Amino acid sequence: MSTVLILADFVGEKATKSTVELATAGAGIGEVTALVLAPAGKGAALAATITQGAIAKVIVIESDDFIQHGVAASADALAHVTDQLKPAALLIASHAFGKEVAGRVAMKLVCGIITDAVDVAPDCTATQLVFGGSTTVHSKVPQGTAIITVRPNTITADFVAANPVIENATAQISDVAKKATVTSTQPPVKGGRPELTEANIVVSGGRGTNGDFGAVEAFADSLGAAVGASRAATDAGWYPHSHQVGQTGKTVSPQLYVACGISGAIQHRAGMQTSKNIVVINKDPEAPLFELADFGVVGDLFAVLPPATEGVKAHKA
Amino acid sequence: MKIAVCVKQVPDSWAQKKMVGGLLDRANVDAVLNDLDEYAVEEALRIAEAHGGNEEGGANTVTLISMGPERATEALRKALSMGANDAILISDPVFVGADALLTANVLANVIEKGGFDIVICGTESTDARMSVVPAMMSEKLGWAQLTFASKVEVDPGAKKTSITRVTESGVDEIFAQFPCVISVVEKINEPRYPSFKGIMAAKKKVIDIQGFASTGAELTQSWSVVVDAAPRPTRAAGVVITDDGNGGVKLVDFLGEKKLI
Ligand SMILES: Cc1cc2nc3c(=O)[nH]c(=O)nc-3n(C[C@H](O)[C@H](O)[C@H](O)COP(=O)(O)OP(=O)(O)OC[C@H]3O[C@@H](n4cnc5c(N)ncnc54)[C@H](O)[C@@H]3O)c2cc1C
Ligand SMILES: Nc1ncnc2c1ncn2[C@@H]1O[C@H](COP(=O)(O)O)[C@@H](O)[C@H]1O
Numbered sequence: 001m002s003t004v005l006i007l008a009d010f011v012g013e014k015a016t017k018s019t020v021e022l023a024t025a026g027a028g029i030g031e032v033t034a035l036v037l038a039p040a041g042k043g044a045a046l047a048a049t050i051t052q053g054a055i056a057k058v059i060v061i062e063s064d065d066f067i068q069h070g071v072a073a074s075a076d077a078l079a080h081v082t083d084q085l086k087p088a089a090l091l092i093a094s095h096a097f098g099k100e101v102a103g104r105v106a107m108k109l110v111c112g113i114i115t116d117a118v119d120v121a122p123d124c125t126a127t128q129l130v131f132g133g134s135t136t137v138h139s140k141v142p143q144g145t146a147i148i149t150v151r152p153n154t155i156t157a158d159f160v161a162a163n164p165v166i167e168n169a170t171a172q173i174s175d176v177a178k179k180a181t182v183t184s185t186q187p188p189v190k191g192g193r194p195e196l197t198e199a200n201i202v203v204s205g206g207r208g209t210n211g212d213f214g215a216v217e218a219f220a221d222s223l224g225a226a227v228g229a230s231r232a233a234t235d236a237g238w239y240p241h242s243h244q245v246g247q248t249g250k251t252v253s254p255q256l257y258v259a260c261g262i263s264g265a266i267q268h269r270a271g272m273q274t275s276k277n278i279v280v281i282n283k284d285p286e287a288p289l290f291e292l293a294d295f296g297v298v299g300d301l302f303a304v305l306p307p308a309t310e311g312v313k314a315h316k317a
Numbered sequence: 318m319k320i321a322v323c324v325k326q327v328p329d330s331w332a333q334k335k336m337v338g339g340l341l342d343r344a345n346v347d348a349v350l351n352d353l354d355e356y357a358v359e360e361a362l363r364i365a366e367a368h369g370g371n372e373e374g375g376a377n378t379v380t381l382i383s384m385g386p387e388r389a390t391e392a393l394r395k396a397l398s399m400g401a402n403d404a405i406l407i408s409d410p411v412f413v414g415a416d417a418l419l420t421a422n423v424l425a426n427v428i429e430k431g432g433f434d435i436v437i438c439g440t441e442s443t444d445a446r447m448s449v450v451p452a453m454m455s456e457k458l459g460w461a462q463l464t465f466a467s468k469v470e471v472d473p474g475a476k477k478t479s480i481t482r483v484t485e486s487g488v489d490e491i492f493a494q495f496p497c498v499i500s501v502v503e504k505i506n507e508p509r510y511p512s513f514k515g516i517m518a519a520k521k522k523v524i525d526i527q528g529f530a531s532t533g534a535e536l537t538q539s540w541s542v543v544v545d546a547a548p549r550p551t552r553a554a555g556v557v558i559t560d561d562g563n564g565g566v567k568l569v570d571f572l573g574e575k576k577l578i
Contacts, residue, residue, distance in 0.1 A: 031492065069453060070489065072462055096448065096465055096484035103449030106418055106458040113417055115447045125544060130446075135336055138544040146541075160514030179461035180493040187487040197485070201577070221578065241504070242485060247443070247502045248353070250485060256577045257437060270446075277575060278555075290557055295571040299560025307565030315578050 002030035002088040007078060007101065008058070009093040012187065013042065015049040016089060018093040018150075020157040023053030025120040025150055025170070026091050033057040034164065035081050037074050040064045043168065046291050050162055055059040062140070065173040071097060075104035077171035087145055089124050094149035095197070102149050112141030118154035118253070133273040141259070151196040152252050154274075166266045188242045195224045196243060201256045202275070204228035204245055206259015206268075207299060207300055208282065211238045218259050222312040227250065228272075228304070230262045246271035260301040264289025270272045318377045318473050319370065321433040322361045322401065323424055324354040326385050327393035327444040336546035339442060340414050343386065349391035354441035354507035358396045360469060362509075363439045365476050368473050369401055376473075378402045380431065384412060384423055386398030390524050398511035398519035405431075409529035416539040417445070421453035426534040427527075429458060435478060438500040440465055447498075452499040464500040 004026035009018040019034065026032040038046045043060035050058060059081060060245060065073040078101060080137055082090050090105065091099040094116050106113035117126035124146040128137045140146070196202060203225045205216035213227070214270045220227045229239035245252055247270040248258070257275035264267060264280075273292065281294040281301045290296045297304050323488045326344040361379045363369070369376025381396050381404035382390050391405040407423055415423075428436055440450040455462035463469075466480035479492040483502060511519070558567055572578045 070462075070491070072455070075456070081452065097485070097486050099448050100452035100462075101446075103417065103421075103453040104456040104462075106449075106540075107421060107453045110418070110540070113447075113449065113543075114541050115449060119519045129549070130546075134549060135546055136549050139541055139548045141541050144540075176459045176466055179459075180463055180497070181493050182489050182491050183458040186489075188485065188489075195393075214430060218424045241483070246331070248440070256572070256575075276574060277365050277577060279571070281564075281568075283557070292555075293557060294552070294555040294575075295568065296555060296557035296567055297560050298557060299564045303562075304560055308568045309565075311566055311569030312572070314576055315573060317413070 003085055004030045004032050005082055005085055005087040005090045006034050007035045007090070007092045007098070008036045008300065009098070009196065010046060010049075010280060013046055013049065015046070016195070017157060018094070019050060020053040020159060021152065021155040022054050022093065022150055023162070025155050026089065027054035028120070028122045029089055029124060030087075033059060033085065033087070035078060036060045037065050037066050039064050047166055050149060050164065052159045053160045053162050054160055055164045055256045058166045060166060061171050063173060064179065067185070068182055069178045069180060071100045075101045075108065076173045076177045079105045079108040080171040081169070084143060084175045089120070089146045089148060089289070091120065092147070092149045094151045095167040099149050102147050106147045108150050109145065111145045111147050113147045114139045114141065115149045117148050117150045120148055120150065123193065123236045124148070127152070129274050134269055140241070147215045151253065175301055186288060188239055191243070192227045193220065194224070194247070196228055196250050197252055197268035199226035200254055201225035202228045202245070202252050202254045203258040203260065204230065204262060204272075205233055205239070205260050206262030207236070208231035209230035209233060209237065209238065213239060215302055219258070219305045219312070221308045222309045228266050259289055260305065262289060264292070290308045318365070318434045318471070320361045320377060320379045321428055321430060322354070322357050322366060322379060322381050323429060323436060323438045324358065324381050324383050324392060325394050325442045326349045326383065326389035327351045327442055339543035340545060346348055348391065350395045351439055351442050352551050353441055353443065353503055354396070355399075356397050356501050356503050357398060357439045359506045359508040362400045363506065364471050368471065371400070372419065380405065380433070381408070382424060382427055384415070387526065393524055394519050395511065397522045398515040399509055400515060403522055404524045406524055406526045407529070407532055408526055411529050414539055417447055417449050417453060418540050421457060422530050423534045424450070424453045425457035426532045427547045428454065428477070430533060433495060434476070434495045435471070436498045438498065440500045440502050451498050455498040458496070458498065461497040462551045463491055463493055463497050466499055466501050467504050467506070469499060469501065469544045504518055
């Protein structure tokens with residue numbers, strides 16, 4: 001049976017839902033080994049948070065170089081393990097860090113790389129949605145390990161209990177990988193709401209909120225949703241940059257995306273176009289985002305959202 | 318300092334894009350300078366201007382490097398009119414359908430030969446949207462990787478660069494010695510519009526067009542291939558209502574019908 005290596009994905013010190021999604025995709029191809037790259041002394045604790053997903057084995061490598069030298073050091077260790085295991089596929093979560101690590105490993109081992117897959121078939125064929133979701137592409141790596149980054153929240157995760165064998169390993173981090181030094185790190189500000197890229201529902205506000213996200217947040221909370229924002233809103237300082245949805249922000253593919261006071265610039269669409277259901281609330285009936293709406297309300301968001309929030313609460317009661 | 322900026326010509330984001338035989342149909346769409354690369358050009362010019370300029374006799378040069386079809390000279394002219402000194406375009410029929418691995422290999426070879434101190438890229442090309450080429454070039458060159466920068470500070474005397482890296486994993490401060498590969502996010506600056514003088518001057522600037530042979534890269538096949546591509550069914554037109562005081566309630570009805578709540 002072929003082997004699949006996944007790079008376990010963490011936020012803070014907890015394995016994410018992406019880790020389970022990678023395991024799910026990997027289990028369709030072969031037996032899944034997850035690699036945990038941890039700061040010194042943290043390996044066991046991080047590995048212990050991998051409680052779900054079809055994972056047969058966890059390999060733990062500890063080194064403070066992962067903190068001090070970031071992407072390049074992680075890529076060194078991952079390439080080392082990949083070279084030993086020679087897996088059919090190496091699956092990594094598709095975010096800035098994941099894609100860059102994938103790129104460096106591909107260059108080191110001379111392997112093909114496919115980014116932003118929304119599905120991976122048992123023969124390692126990856127499905128991508130390109131050009132703002134208008135085109136479906138199937139891509140393959142004809143030989144060697146297929147390095148594929150998988151977009152969070154697009155594969156339906158199989159939350160089986162994980163009971164992996166845990167193995168400790170070491171990897172030599174090269175001097176070249178230590179050329180850039182991280183002097184300080186600030187984790188992203190986390191509120192009580194779900195993670196934007198993992199959420200089933202995202203409610204976003206734009207310039208139309210005029211700086212008041214109260215109604216957007218209240219509606220989001222009634223739905224248990226994450227809150228997103230357009231660049232107009234993050235640029236104005238109304239909402240943290242880490243919540244920006246779009247080409248230069250995050251790409252989200254939730255079951256439901258609700259855009260409030262967002263016009264629908266191409267750069268915003270690029271980050272939300274593949275959402276399964278799209279609801280648009282905008283005063284201007286000509287707003288281009290209505291073209292994508294499954295349900296649209298022409299109206300003032302401050303008039304539409306409060307009764308909708310009450311309605312959702314009543315529905316759930 | 319010798320600064321290189323990697324820029325790509327891409328189809329206009331607004332254009333309808335089509336795949337023909339597994340490749341993007343580049344011939345039938347308007348092509349523009351990748352807008353995220355304009356920030357890279359601007360940052361290179363600002364760094365040069367802050368440390369002795371890049372005019373004739375200045376302390377720095379800003380060289381554009383691009384791989385693409387010959388018509389990519391249009392995009393290069395635009396970046397030259399912003400103020401870059403000269404450009405190298407690597408153009409060869411063997412590159413049709415080149416993947417990230419081949420692209421990064423070729424660009425890295427050209428950069429290595431050029432003896433640059435720093436290379437600046439955009440974070441993403443708006444057609445491929447991979448965000449991997451800068452990291453892959455850094456790996457190939459064995460140079461420090463300083464990517465996703467929202468702020469860049471360069472100290473030419475100490476040959477040192479520090480950046481603020483902004484990604485979903487948080488905000489990092491990172492430094493490295495020259496040479497290094499930098500990529501910049503769009504929040505870093507406001508790209509200048511080419512002035513009339515800049516546009517006139519750009520007409521006389523040199524674009525050195527090189528074929529594959531002169532890059533010194535090894536020709537590899539593309540390691541990832543497109544099996545097929547098909548347009549997705551367009552979204553069925555939705556319902557749009559006008560709020561008459563009941564918009565919120567009707568919205569909840571819609572969510573209920575779709576079993577979203
Ligand atoms: C290189 C680059 C990268 C970019 N990246 C991104 C990105 O990642 N994400 C992103 O979002 N943008 C991005 N942009 C910016 C993008 O082009 C738009 O400027 C931005 O998305 C507009 O945000 P908006 O829709 O909130 O604002 P606007 O376009 O100003 O739209 C506001 C809308 O709110 C409506 N409105 C006003 N008041 C109300 C009310 N009371 N009730 C209901 N509706 C109301 C208006 O009718 C209008 O349609 C990028 C731009 C560039 C150049
Ligand atoms: N063909 C190319 N020619 C020059 N620069 C490129 C090319 N492809 C990618 N780049 C650079 O790499 C960055 C990231 O591209 P990508 O990894 O394709 O999303 C771009 O913003 C450019 O700076």
